[in-house]
Amino acid sequence: MQRGSLELMKKMNQQIIIRIIYNDKAISRARIAEITGLSPAAVSNNVKELMEMGLIKETEHGESRGGRKPVLLEINPEGAYFIGLEWGIAEIRGVLLDLNKKVLARRVEKAESFQLESFVKISRKIVDGLTGQSIEKERVYGLGVGVHGVVDPERGYSLFAPHFRWRDLPVRERLEAEFRIPVFIDNDVRVMALAEKWNGKGNFLLINTGPGIGAAIVFDGKLHYGRDYSAGEFGHMIVMRDGPVCSCGNSGCLEALISTDNLLYRYYPDLEGEITKKELSVKWQELLADAREGREKALEIINMTAEYLGMGLSNLVNLLNPDEIVLAGDFTQAADLLLPLLKEELKKKSLAIAGRGLSLTVTDYGEWLGSVGGAVMVLEKLFLD
Ligand SMILES: [Zn+2]
Numbered sequence: 001m002q003r004g005s006l007e008l009m010k011k012m013n014q015q016i017i018i019r020i021i022y023n024d025k026a027i028s029r030a031r032i033a034e035i036t037g038l039s040p041a042a043v044s045n046n047v048k049e050l051m052e053m054g055l056i057k058e059t060e061h062g063e064s065r066g067g068r069k070p071v072l073l074e075i076n077p078e079g080a081y082f083i084g085l086e087w088g089i090a091e092i093r094g095v096l097l098d099l100n101k102k103v104l105a106r107r108v109e110k111a112e113s114f115q116l117e118s119f120v121k122i123s124r125k126i127v128d129g130l131t132g133q134s135i136e137k138e139r140v141y142g143l144g145v146g147v148h149g150v151v152d153p154e155r156g157y158s159l160f161a162p163h164f165r166w167r168d169l170p171v172r173e174r175l176e177a178e179f180r181i182p183v184f185i186d187n188d189v190r191v192m193a194l195a196e197k198w199n200g201k202g203n204f205l206l207i208n209t210g211p212g213i214g215a216a217i218v219f220d221g222k223l224h225y226g227r228d229y230s231a232g233e234f235g236h237m238i239v240m241r242d243g244p245v246c247s248c249g250n251s252g253c254l255e256a257l258i259s260t261d262n263l264l265y266r267y268y269p270d271l272e273g274e275i276t277k278k279e280l281s282v283k284w285q286e287l288l289a290d291a292r293e294g295r296e297k298a299l300e301i302i303n304m305t306a307e308y309l310g311m312g313l314s315n316l317v318n319l320l321n322p323d324e325i326v327l328a329g330d331f332t333q334a335a336d337l338l339l340p341l342l343k344e345e346l347k348k349k350s351l352a353i354a355g356r357g358l359s360l361t362v363t364d365y366g367e368w369l370g371s372v373g374g375a376v377m378v379l380e381k382l383f384l385d
Contacts, residue, residue, distance in 0.1 A: 010046065010049075013036070013038060013042065013046050014046050014049065014050055015383060015384075015385070016036055017032055017036070017043070017046050017047065017050065018050065018055060018056065018075075018383050018384070019383070019384050020032055020035055020036070021056055021073050021074060021075055022075055022383070022384060025074060025075075026059055026072040026073065026074045027072055027073055028070045028071065028072050028073070029043050029044060029047060029071075029073065030070075032047075032073075047073060053079070054076055054078070054079040054080075054139070055075070055076060055079040055080060055099065055383075056073050056074065056075055056076055056079070057073070057074060057075075057076040057079075058071050058072070058073060058074075059071075059072050059073070059074045075099050075100055076099065077098040077099050077100040077102060078098060078099070078135075078139070079099050079139065080098075080099045080139055080140075080141045080379075080382075080383075081096055081097065081098055081099075081104070081131075081135055081139050081140045081141065082096075082097045082140070082141055082142060082143075082144065082375040082376070082378040082379050083095070083096055083097075083127055083130060083131070083140060083142070083143045083144070083374075083375055083378075084097065084143075084144050084145075084146075084191075084370075084371040084372055084373060084374025084375030084376065084377070084378070085123055085126065085127075085143065085144070085145045085146070085371055085374050086145075086146045086188055086191070086370030086371040086373075086374060087111075087119055087123075087145060087146065087147045087148065087188070088111070088148065088188070088370070089111070089148060089163045089164075089211065089212075089277070090110065090111055090276070090277030091108055091109065091110050091111055091277065092108070092109050092110075092111055092119065092122050092123060092126060093106070093107070093108045093126075093367065093368060093370065093371040094106070094107045094108070094123070094126035094127065094129075094130055094371050095107075095130070095368060095371040095372055095374075095375055096130040096131065096135070096375070097372065097375040097376070097379070099379070099383075101198060101372075101376065101379070103368070103372060104135070105129075105130045106130075106368060106371075107126040107129045107130055108126075109122045109125060109126055114163070114164040114165060114166075116166070116169055116171065116174060120174060120175065120178055123145075123175070123178075124178065124179075127143070127179065140181060141181070141182065141378060141379075141382055142181050142182035142183065142184065142378035142381075142382060143175060143179055143181055143182070143183045143184075143374075143378065144183075144184045144185070144186075144191065144373075144374035144375055144376070144377035144378040144381075145171070145175065145183070145184070145185045145186075145191075145374050146185075146186060146187065146188035146189075146190075146191030146192065146370045146371070146373055146374045146377075147161065147171060147185055147186070147187065147188060148161050148163055148164065148187075148188050148212070149161030149162060149163070149164065149166065149187065150187065150228070150229055150230050151171075151185055151186050151187045151190075151229060152229050153184065153185060153186040153187075153225075153229070155170075155172075156170065156171060156172025156173060156183070156184075156185055157169060157170055157171065157172070158171050158185070159228075159229065162247070163212075171185050172184070172185050182378070182381075182382070184377050184378055184381050186377060187214075187216075187229070187232070188208070188214075188370050189206060189208045189214040189215065189216045189232060189328075190216045190223050190225075190232070191370055191373035191374050191377055192206055192208060192216065192328055192363075192369045192370050192373045193206040193216035193218050193223060193326075193373065194223070194373045194376045194377050194380060195363075195365055195369055195372040195373035195376050196218075196326050196363065196369075196373075197218055197221060197376075198376050198379075198380070198384075199364075201218070201323070201324060201326070202218070202219075202220060202221050202323070203218065203219050203220065203322050203323045203324070204218050204322050204323055204324040204325065204326055205217055205218075205316055205320065205322050205324075205325050205326070206218070206326045206328060206363075207234060207313070207325060207326070207327050207328065207329075208328045208329045209259075209260070209309075209327065209328070209329035209330050209331035209332075210259065210260050210329040210330040210331075211259050211260055211261045211280070212235055212255065212259060213234055213235030213254055213255045213258070213259055214232055214233065214234055214235055215232045215233075215234035215316070216232050217231060217232060217320065219320075219322075234254065234312060234316070235253060235254050235255030235259065236248050236250065236253045236254070236255060237253065237254050237312050237315065238250065238251075238252045238253055238254075239252060239253075239254050239257065239308050239311050239312055240252035240257065240308075243256060243257060244256040244257060244262070254308060254309070254312045257304075257308050258304070258305045258308050258309060260280060260284055260330045260331075261275050261280060263284075263287070263301055263305060264280065264283050264284065264287065266301060267283075267287050267297065267298065267301050268283065271283070280330075281330075284330060284333070285333070287301060288333060288334050288337065291334075291337055292336075292337065302334065302337050302338065302341070303341065305331075305334075305338065306338055306341035306342050306344075306345055307345060309331075309338075309342060309345075310341070310342050310344075310345020310346055310348075310349060311345070311349060313325060313342070313345075313346060313350075314345065314346055314348075314349035314350040314355075317346065317350040317351075317354050317355050317358060318350055318351050318354050321353075321354045322358065323357065323358070323359070324358065324359045324360075324361060325358065325359075325360050325361070326361050326362070326363055327360070327361070327362045327363065328362075328363045328365075328369050332362045332363060332366065335362045339360060339362070342360060343360055346358065346360065
């Protein structure tokens with residue numbers, strides 16, 4: 001075998017070993033040999049190198065079956081760090097994660113303009129802020145970015161980002177030149193789904209809500225992309241004949257009916273023009289407070305939202321039969337109002353078999369879901385794929 005392929009094989013074996021330790025939390029060398037079929041000597045050598053790299057360490061938590069306690073291996077959380085960014089429409093969020101997926105630091109900055117260079121500049125500020133803590137900078141293994149719009153993760157291009165007015169931009173190349181570490185990019189909603197996936201979910205739909213509505217589809221732990229990377233455009237599912245005109249040019253799309261800005265235009269008839277992020281979040285909270293006080297018009301909006309979202313989700317449930325639907329984005333703040341109604345709608349509109357075991361939940365990561373997912377994407381690509 002040539003040296004190149006030997007190196008590759010060693011790297012693959014090391015990845016397999018890390019993945020096993022990652023999933024098992026603490027495991028012995030002998031057990032790793034059993035699972036992988038590698039010889040005990042090969043396991044020992046690879047483990048030694050991974051320990052030298054600082055990625056794993058020994059522990060003595062093992063149960064002794066008489067005699068000496070077995071030495072177990074576990075992940076060394078400080079062995080590697082990952083940075084995740086979410087490039088949103090109004091702001092950029094960033095987190096620093098350790099090898100155990102613990103969030104060590106967070107930063108958020110306002111977007112200044114939709115120029116790529118502006119995003120790079122703000123990302124630099126965030127990354128410097130995140131790594132300015134007491135971590136070894138050379139242990140930052142990579143940067144993962146969730147970008148709004150259609151993204152080609154293999155070439156690292158933003159293919160189409162309507163809000164930013166981007167077409168075919170080599171985002172990854174630009175970021176690698178800036179940061180000199182491995183960079184991965186993907187669509188923001190798909191990146192969010194990765195954070196949920198590594199929390200132990202295998203077959204689920206992640207629904208992001210807000211000014212845009214999108215979905216990520218995960219089956220058998222794999223993201224579904226579609227031929228042109230554009231799968232998951234849930235906001236453009238048509239749920240009404242001759243409905244309101246959508247930004248995509250069609251009419252009656254879910255997004256044209258229940259995106260948060262469209263809901264606000266309906267609730268506040270005086271509201272005109274583009275709503276700023278700040279305005280949107282203030283007014284959205286106001287609307288929810290009105291609904292909690294039982295104001296009729298606000299409750300109508302909530303009911304309508306549950307009805308159309310329930311319709312869209314029921315279609316997805318009947319088509320895909322997932323284990324779970326996870327809600328993210330603006331609607332998570334309305335979970336107390338929306339979830340009971342949505343559950344009713346789903347029960348009513350989805351087929352009994354498809355919906356019977358379904359659970360509907362809200363993400364625990366709040367507004368940080370996208371940036372956590374960005375960092376998890378790097379961890380997955382480098383160590384767990
Ligand atoms: Zn549309």
